[in-house]
Amino acid sequence: MNAPATPKVTRGFRLPLVWIVPLIAVAVGGWMIFREFHDRGPEITIHFADGSGVEADKTVLEHKGVSVGIVTAVELNPDLNGVTVRLRLNKSAASLAAGGAQFWIVHPEIGLSGVHGLDTLLTGARLNVRPGKGPPATEFTGLERTPPPEVPKKGRTFILQSEKLASLTTGAPVFYREMKVGEVETSRLADDATLVLVRIHIESAYVDLVRTNTRFWNAGGFSFKIGLLGAELKNTSLESLVAGGVAFATPDTNPLAAPAEDGAVFTLTTEADKDWLKWSPKIPIKSPETVSRPEKVTDKL
C-alpha cells in the first residue's frame, strides 16, 4: 500500500479586509485629481508688444462676454522687445486654440460711437479673442489694438477716397436722409499717401441706395456759418458730432444708375452741394424689418 502523499501546507497571503479603505482612498483620490486636470483646457502662449494691465492669475480671456480662460504667467521677453503671456483655457474653450485666432487686450475706451470696456476700469484689463479656423495651435501673436469688426456677410462694403480723415473713426455712422444705414469699418492712408481710404459697410437692406453715381460727403462735426441773413448751425446727429459720420445721396436720374458693386470706390467730399440734398429718387428697398439683420459682431471694440 502506498503511503498517502505528504500534504503540502501553504499559507495563502491574506490581505486584511481593512485594506479596502486605502484602496477606496486611492480610487477616490485618483478620481478627484483626474477630474481636476481633465477639466483643464490647453495652455497657449501669446506674444504681445505691450502687456500693460495684464497680470498673472487675474486677467481673464473673454469670448462672447464670458470668461473662457485665465492668464497663468506674464513674462518679459529676454530681448526686451515684448511680453509673453501664458494662458490656460477652459476645457469648453479648447477649440479657441486654433491657428488664425486673434488675441488683443481690452482697455477702457471712451469715444468713437460709444463707451467700450468700461468694466475694465474696475476689473483691470482683459483679453479678448476672435476665433480662428486653422489647425490647433498653441503659439499666437497678439494684436496691438482692437481689430475692426468682422465684415458681416450681408450688405456691401465701399471704399471712399478722401483728402483727409476728418475725424472719421471705426464705427462712425453712415447716413442716408439722416438715417443710419451703415458704418465706417476702417480707414488707412492710400499707398502713395495722397489720399485717405475709408472703408464703409452698408447694411443689406439699404445696398440698393448706393448707385454708381452716388455722392458721399462728410457729415461729421458741425459747421457754423455767419452770413448776411443770420447764423446757420449744421450738424447731422449727436453721434456724428462725436464720432464723425458719412452721408450720401443718389441723383434722381431716370432711369436710375446701376447699383454699385461691392467694393466700389467713391470720392468723399467735405461738404454736400445744395442740390444733392434735394435729390429724392424712388428706390425700392427691402424693408429692414423683413430682412434679417446682419449678424453683428457682439464685441466690436
Add this chain to the structure above:
Amino acid sequence: MKRRLPRLRSENLANASALAAAAAVMLVPANLLPVLTTRQPGQNRTDTIFSGTVQLWRSGLGAIAIIVFTASILIPMLKLLGLAWLILVARRRRIRNARRLTQLYAALDFIGRWSMLDVFLVAFLSGLVQFGALSSVEPRPGIVAFAVAVVFTVLATQAFDPRVLWREPQPPATSP
C-alpha cells in the same frame, strides 16, 4: 476588584497601517487640488493649501503664514511619518526604547486635533463671505480630501495600540 485590560489583538496593527496608508493617499489630492476660490471684482483666485500659504507670506502676514504652514502641511506630514515609524517598529520582534516610542505616540495623539484649522477656515469663510458680485469664497474639492486625510490620520492613531510596543520579545518563528 480585578479588571481585565482588553486583549491586544493582532489586527490592531493591520487596521492602523491600512488607515495610515489611506490618510497618506488622501494627502496627495489634498495638497495638489485647490481648496478654495476667492472671487472679487477683477480678481478670481484659486488656491491650493501651499499657494495660499505663499500668498499669506507675500502679503506680509508672516506669522499667520507660519501657523497655516505648520498646521496644514507640516503637522499632517510629520504625524503620518511618525505613525508609519511606530507601525514599522512595532512589527519587529524585539523592541528597544519602548518608552521613547510611547512618548512619540502620546505626542502624535496630542497634535492630531490641531490639523483641522484649514477645514474650519474654509468652512467659516465660505459661510461668511457671500456678498454676491462683490466678493465670495467657495470651497473646492481639495479641502474635502484634506479633511478626509486628517480624519484617517486620527483614526489610524486611535487604532494603534501603544501597548504593542511593550510586548514580551516573541520567540523566533520556528521553522517546521
